[in-house]
Amino acid sequence: MLAVHANISKINHGCRSNAAAHWDRDRLAHKLFATRDITAGEEITISYFGTIQTFRERQTYTKQNLGLDCACSHC
Secondary structure (H helix, E strand, C coil), rough: CCCCCHHHHHHHCCCCCCEEEEEEEEEEEEEEEECCCCCCCCCCEEEEEEEEEHHHHHHHHCCCHHHHCCCCCCC
């Protein structure tokens, strides 16, 4: 299934994200889970890709695959 999901698509990327999105095929719904404690007022972020270790690897991946330079707080 290929679709744009209104709420999930509004969550920004973070290389050190604090949440993860999961597609529940049985319920046809996205679920969002915290991956660490999130402080009040902290932006919720998800990683648009897996864990890529180095700054250079992350920048190369985002440029080639997403057409942007990552500007998250980790980068």
